[in-house]
Amino acid sequence: MVKTTVKIGGMACGMCESHINDVIRKTFPEAKKVSSSYKKGTAVFVTEEEVDKECLRKAIEDTGYHYLGVSSEPYVKKGFFGW
Ligand SMILES: [Cu+2]
Numbered sequence: 001m002v003k004t005t006v007k008i009g010g011m012a013c014g015m016c017e018s019h020i021n022d023v024i025r026k027t028f029p030e031a032k033k034v035s036s037s038y039k040k041g042t043a044v045f046v047t048e049e050e051v052d053k054e055c056l057r058k059a060i061e062d063t064g065y066h067y068l069g070v071s072s073e074p075y076v077k078k079g080f081f082g083w
Contacts, residue, residue: 014038031047
């Protein structure tokens, strides 16, 4: 599992967050735990495999928000390896 964090500019309220969440779910139907924060300017989601970043960039830019970058890291369920 991979956790992807996208930096997005231009989100200003909760509506923007849900707009971005919808776009991510539509672009990557396998995405789980999709959540955005306009305060942090990020959207985070989890997928089995790493997503196509070019695809992600295009999807975000098509919404009119600004794609500012992306980072990914292995996703480990909390508590699973924590003992
Ligand atoms: Cu908004």
